[in-house]
Amino acid sequence: MPHTDASMDTLRLAGDELADATVAALFDRGEVGKFNTLMRYVSTAGAPLPDGLPDVAREYLAATSAPPAWVDWAEMEKARLFFIDNNVHITTALSFASMPACYVVPHVAKLLSASHGLKYPAKRMAETGQFTVYLMQPGAFEAGSRFIPAAQKVRLLHASIRHHLNREDLWDAGTLGTPICQEDMIGGQMFFSMLVLDSLHRLGIHMSQEGAEAYYYAWRVVGAMLGVDQEAVPKNLDEARRFLDLYMIRHMGPSAEGAHLTRQLIDLYEEVVPGTFFDPIVSALIRYLVGDTCADWLDVPHTPWDTVVKSVPHLLGVLESIEDRSPFGAWALDRLGQLTTVFELSSLTRGRVMHYAIPEQLKKDYGVSSAVPRHHRWTPPAPAVS
Structure with missing residues (x-):
């Protein structure tokens, strides 16, 4: 069904009951402490649960141990192959478009500040990157995979943040609704799917309609496993466009937390990029992918690279021509993309596995209050008409 302001308002009242x-x-x-300690040993699907795990946790893990029954596995395999073919571009879009988009929603930026802290942005980037890599591995939903336990823990992490914000009266529910509500969870799903596809298109990446639809479908499966109400989730790319446009119109704007988180993100990636000559490309890429209005709200600085970065689609077009014409070139570029993704993730995690533990308390110094509110190439659905 088409979403309206009224239906979106209803979604703001709902969390994740289970x-x-x-x-x-x-x-x-x-x-909680016992749960976190024992769950560090639960990292692969199908592994025996440790002795002493609370019964309520066992019941939850049993209820969430499998993907939804409606999953089309052929479509999921198409999504995995799409990811392999575009992994470095998808990682770029997640880093320089999806994350800043989260920050341009003021109440989400405030929540991220409270729950993750402003001084460790690598943690959220590492968690997001690791989660996506787990999702796109062969056998991600089979015994021995790391994706299902990661999804189970992320879902509990979201619930724990809701618990803390409500219990400690750090959230203006009357103005903002439920923290990490269904509307925001679907919005996040759009940031990591529809917005990624938009960014790949803006970068000049050639995508088939089939590949784009499969990638979006994979994130619908992820949303189901993270407790997102599937009755409310857009079922296709056209519906996703309308939802994302309406969501951003309803909520996007400037905030001190958003600007601060963005500055931390820029500093983080400038550290990852070797040397200092290419540092300005980080800001330039963010500005290019999210647009000048959002970039200004996030205090993304203008740099001499703002013009240079506009040539990226042409450069990527040359690389794709090599890939299309040469099997060896395709292999080499796919391998380079894989290595780039691994390097970036290892830099963010410092070589550690992220465990998605339930926080026993939120940062005390960041309270949250009301906010100011190749063939058949794929092209994004047209913007929704307001």
Whole structure:
């Protein structure tokens, strides 16, 4: 069904009933510390659960141990191949478009400040990158994979943040609705799917309609496993365009937290890029992918690279021509993309595995209050008409 302001307002009132009840029980029984300690040993699907795990946690893990019954596995394989073919471009879009888009929604920026802290932006980037890599591995939903346990933990992480913000009266629910509500979860799903596809198109990446649809489909599956109401989720790219446009019109704007998080993100990637000569390309890429209005709200600086970065689509076009004409070139570029993704992720994680633990308390110094509110090439759906 087409979403309206009224239907979006309803989505702002809903959280995730199963995960919320599980987290509430863990806190009520004082079992969060035990849960976090034992869950560090649960990293692969199908592994025996450790002795001493609270019963409520066992019940939750059993209920969320499998993907939804409606999954089309052929479509998921298409999505995996699409990711392999475009992994470095997808990583670029996630880093320089999806994350800044989160920051341009003031209440989301405030929430991220409270839950992750402003001094460790690498943590959220590492978690996002690791989660996506797990998703796109062969057998991601089979025994021995790391994706399902990661999804189970992320879902509980979201529920724990809702629990803290509500219990500690750090969230203006009357103005903002439920923290990490269904509207915001679907919005996040759009940032990591529809907005990534938009960014790849802006970078001049050739995508088939089939590949774009498969990638979006994979994130619908992810949303289902993260507790997103599937009745409300856009079912195709046209519906996704309308939802994303309406969501951004409703919420996007400037905020101090958004600008601060963006500055931390820029500093982080300038550290990853060797030397200093190419540092300005980080800001230039963000500005190019999110547009001048959003970039200005986030205090993204103008640099001499703002003009240079506009030639990126032409350069990528040359590389894709090499890929199309030469099997060896295709292999070499895919391998380079894989190595680039691994290098970036290892730089963010410092070689460690991110465990998605339930925080026993939020940062005390960042309260959250009301906010100011190749063939058949794919092209993005037209912007929704307001």
